[in-house]
Amino acid sequence: MILAATTGQATETTLEYAVEVSAAVQTAPPQITLSWPQDAMVLPDAYSVYRKRSTDTSWGLAIELPGSTTSWTDKKIKPGTAYEYQVVKHTERFLGYGYIYSGINVPMSEHRGTLLLVVDRTHAAELALELARLQQDLVGDGWSVIRFEVSPTDSVARVKSLIKARHFADPANVNCVFLFGHVPVPYSGNIVPDGHFPAHQGAWPCDGYYGDMDGVWTDCLVNQSTAEDPRNRNVPGDGKFDQSTFPARIKLMVGRVDLSHMPGRQSEGGPPTFPREVELLRNYLNKDHKFRTKAFDLPRRAMLGDYFGARDGEAFAASGWRNFSTFFGATNIISLPRQGTWIPTLSATPCLWAYGCGAGTFTSMEGIGNANSYKDGTTAQVVHADIKAAFALCFGSWLGDWDAEDDMLRSVLALPSYGLASAWSGRPHWFLHHMALGETIGYSARLTQNNGPRGPYHNQLNNGAGQIHIALMGDPTLRMHVVAPPGPLSSQAKGRSINLSWTPSIDSVVGYHVYRATDLEGPFKRLTSTPLTGTNYLDKEGSVAANYMVRAVKLETSASGTYYNPSEGTFLKQFAAPIAGSQIIAQHDTPSH
Structure with missing residues (x-):
């Protein structure tokens, strides 16, 4: 289905497809109380609550609750242990889903694993001091770090071989890959997750390729050349893979900071308005360090602009409602239903997270700005307005194919002040609730990549689940809550x-x-x-x-x-x-x- 905007304010109906779960805990006696707001549109028929450990692949037996219920207390818990819950809302027309990862005084995680820092050597010398500081920050956050450099002209197979060699030399510990700079971009599949047949059908960027240690990737089957952009055309033997879904579970968390081909043009063929690539990368590393050391501290709240609506159950913005309630509670999610308010509000009102969705192009998203009668916001406008959010979920046509000039998804990384990570959430939905108890955003990226059509996490419709385009823009080791470190x-x-x-x-x-x-x-x-x-x-x-x-x-x-x-x-x-x-x-x- 092609992504076109809907008229009117459909935020409330989109919200109904999520269950905005949050938790209150107490130690004596130990218990976890889940709560959620009652629907404003219709009284549900019932709720079902499930519980599992984070390592389990399926949910246990359901506890059935009346549709008027807005809380449930779990008394069969132990302090120091984290539990994962699914809350399913049953109505005559659809199911709504909420997820939360909760616990009481859960122990800290000290050794997070071994990270492979894969650096594009183009700007490595100019960024030597900043990259050294990043490595020290990573060690200071519990990571072992192995850094190596590659060329943008290397084959993706060569880069993958370097990653696999280091993983299999220490498979119990090597669990994360940070791609910094224009590390070669894998392409794969015959997909069109934004629905733009045939113009956008074919191979899409596929960073999950670098996180798969067991699957077989081939380049002999797909023969698709209808795409407008040659990047997406996929024919046998062209170096782009056939697989449209991941051939094996993704083992390594993968995130990318790539600010190449980001000139910030304000019109097609116009002059650049952004700093040079090396300065964008330097600024990203500076932001990363400031965030980790609490040199800036954004309010724990979220802004949400939904300019699509429910769309027969796809309810793209439910990604925001569902995740943000576990981070901040439902009352700390600020809805921006009026088109044209997203960029102006976020440029003046800092928050830790933001969600925005609307009809898109590579470089724009409808409803978030004031560029024209469609209230488009562009990549250049987002960056020049310097929206004040560290993490962002975005959704619209085209922009999920992030390896295009001035792609909107990467605009978050180019923000001057705070932007650190972004993802294309809606096809499929992302599930980030583990971050509320200290997990990394890379953990959530890998979880979403491995959550195929039969996975444990759901939306009423979750098109694109398990497909190869799911990718994280940003440092995969970032955690949401920062503690100010000791002084000198x-x-x-x-x-x-x-x-x-x-x-x-x-x-x-x-x-x-x-x-x-x-x-x-x-x-x-x-x-x-x-x-x-x-x-x-x-x-x-x-x-x-x-x-x-x-x-x-x-x-x-x-x-x-x-x-x-x-x-x-x-x-x-x-x-x-x-x-x-x-x-x-x-x-x-x-x-x-």
């Missing part, structure tokens, strides 16, 4: 001991953990069994040559529950910029306590 770390030798001291985090924290490593790149070992309440530590087995790191720990509260959330690490020593072209390995590790 200093040391003083006392005989065979090292006395460490630091200034406290500006946040209200339960304490601090101290780590030590022989090499600055790691692995770092935790020295403290429980968080320190003070701001100094005596390492009786220390050395002036050792490398130290301190992390603050906060008991984080969200609309989904509570969990222990560690800050970025504050280091005694700083990473040096590596020599361009070299391979760098950095590690974070923790002991069992």
Whole structure:
């Protein structure tokens, strides 16, 4: 079905296709209470509540509730354990779905795995300092890092072989890929998820290819050449793959920051208005660091502009309603139903998340701006207005095919102040609720990629589920809740001991953990069994040559529950910029306590 805008304000009917679940938790006695607003349009016939562990592939038995119910309490829970819930709303005409990941005082995650930082070498030397800082930030957030550089002219098969070699050398730990710069773009399939037959049918960008370690990818079957853009034409032997759905489960989380071909033209063939690619990349790395260290702190709320409506149950904007309630609660979602208000409001009103959908092109989306009678907003307008959101979900025709000049989806990455990640959510819907308890956005990307037509997460209609175009624009390691790290770390030798001291985090924290490593790149070992309440530590087995790191720990509260959330690490020593072209390995590790 081609994506064209609908008239009128259909936000309320779209909302009915989601269940806006949030949770309140208590420790004595331990219980989790799920709640959701009652529908404004029609009283549901019933609700069904399901529970499972996050690692389970299917839901348990349903608990049936009357349609007038707006809350349910689970008393069969244990503090320190996270549970996942599905709430299904039954009406005469459709089903509505809500999902939440909840728990009480869930333990912090210290070692997140090994990340492969794949860098386009074009600008690696110019960005050496910023890339070194990124690697230190990643180590400080619990990642081991293996960095290598590739050329934009390399084959995707060569890049994939480098990724697979490192994964299979350490399959238990290598779980994430961060593509930085114009790393070669895989194309695959004979798909047209935006419905524009035959002009947009064929191969679409497919970063999930880099996250699949087991599937077979072929290039001998599809023969489709009707697409307007040669990028999408797919014929045997052209280097574009046949598969329209992922041939195996995606194992590695994958995210991409690619700001090539983003001149910011305000008209076709017009002059560039954006900074050069290298400066856009530099600014992204600066934003990433500022976010991680809480140099900026956006209000925990979301803005939502739905300029499509329910569309027979596809209800694209239900992606926003469904996810945002688990982040912030339903009352902290601000609806912008009037066309032309999305860009102006977001440029003046900061928020952590935003959702916008409307009829689209590669470089525009209807309803979000004031460019013409259709209230189009363009890539250039979004960036020049500098909308104030860190994370954005967008949906409209064409723009999900992100490897086009000035693509709207990548405009979020080019924002001057805050933009860090974006996704094309509607065909299919994205499921991000785990982020409310500290998971990364890469985790949600992989979950959505693996959620095929028979997967555990649903919308009334979820077209495009399991197809190869599902991709994350942005750093896949980003988490939603940031704890301010401790202030500068200093040391003083006392005989065979090292006395460490630091200034406290500006946040209200339960304490601090101290780590030590022989090499600055790691692995770092935790020295403290429980968080320190003070701001100094005596390492009786220390050395002036050792490398130290301190992390603050906060008991984080969200609309989904509570969990222990560690800050970025504050280091005694700083990473040096590596020599361009070299391979760098950095590690974070923790002991069992």
